[in-house]
Amino acid sequence: MKHFLKETDFQPSELDTLFGLAREFKSNRGHHATPLAGQTWAMIFSKSSTRTRVSFEVGIHELGGNPMFLNRNDIQLGRGETIADTARVLSRFVHGLVVRTFDHAEVQQLADMGAIPVINALTDLLHPCQIFSDAFTLAERWGRGGDLVGSLRGRKIAFIGDRGCNVANSWILGANLLGMKISLAGPPGFDAAPEFDQLLVREGFSGGYEFTTDAAEAVRNADVVYTDVWVSMGKEEETAERIRVMSPFQVTPALMAAAKPDALFMHCLPAHAGQEVTQEVLDGPRSIIFDQAENRLHMQKAILATLAQQRGP
Ligand code: CP
Ligand code: NVA
Secondary structure (H helix, E strand, O other): OOOEOOHHHOOHHHHHHHHHHHHHHHHOOOOOOOOOOOOEEEEEEOOOOOHHHHHHHHHHHHOOOEEEEEEHHHOHHHHOOOHHHHHHHHHHHOOEEEEEOOOHHHHHHHHHHOOOOEEEOOOOOOOHHHHHHHHHHHHHHHHOOOOOHHHHOOOEEEEEOOOOOHHHHHHHHHHHHHOOEEEEEOOOOOOOOHHHHHHHHHOOOOOOOEEEOOHHHHHOOOOEEEEOOOOOOOOHHHHHHHHHHHHHHOEOHHHHHOOOOOOEEEEOOOOOEOOOEOHHHHOOOOEOHHHHHHHHHHHHHHHHHHHOOOOOO
16 A cells, blocks of 8 residues: 655655646646545644645545545544554545644554555654645746656755754655755754654665754755744744744845855745744745645645555445
8 A cells, every 4th residue: 555654655766757747737727637536535634734734625626536624633533542443444434544643653553554545744753745745846947847856856955944843854855865955954952853863764865964053054055945934833832942042044035145046945834924034035036935835736636646546445
């Protein structure tokens, strides 16, 4: 059973097809095939969401399927029913799961114990749907209608701020998978969890990134400057300390000027203008944040269509 829990659940050889499918869904929106016809996909969310929830609900519908949104606290999982039993029961009813939660082990267990494909819609460890959509956003610009995935090879992304967060981790995996270079800058002490380092080693990507505490050094020769919130969901108690230590890592027009002259600015959103990035950069000519947001829909439809080819209940 193929799942999408991390970027490397797709082999490099599968990426051209996946990215091509996203381009096809984007250019033929409303007129393409409906590979989820007759299927219901449950979406179990334990955290807030705007983009991920809406793009998956719209995407499943546009592919002919029925999305079923389940807030964790509205189902028995929120009252202590086990992940294993939830996976086995839902496998009897629905054709796939889209899951947003805290502990990455939960999405792994749902995948291991169920009989249907599971898509990671964000855990504390990884956010792979975001990174594949972002990579597609870059490939659309750089591939110019030709080789999408190949256009990413050798490009450099600089991630500034909370370098231990899910989006940073996922970009490290994604950059290595896609043949991109990645340099991260952030304060010491906010490193990736040991769990992520172990994952990198298992995937053969140990040492596949540069880390510095100097933001200007990270963005040198970068094609993309990327940031994310300083206080991810679940870290709210650390807000004051995080703002204090991360404030030297704000993406400003001056920092953008230290990257390549045509460097793009990206942010997964939601943004906190005045913290990780200035309003001027968010609204500036190099910002492609809303293309990123839109492409969540098209790339996730490509992922859904790929996983839906498998046997359902
Ligand atoms: N970027 C992202 O995943 O946004 P949401 O939290 O709104 O889904
Ligand atoms: N790192 C952020 C991403 C939100 C899409 C968080 O986990 O809250």
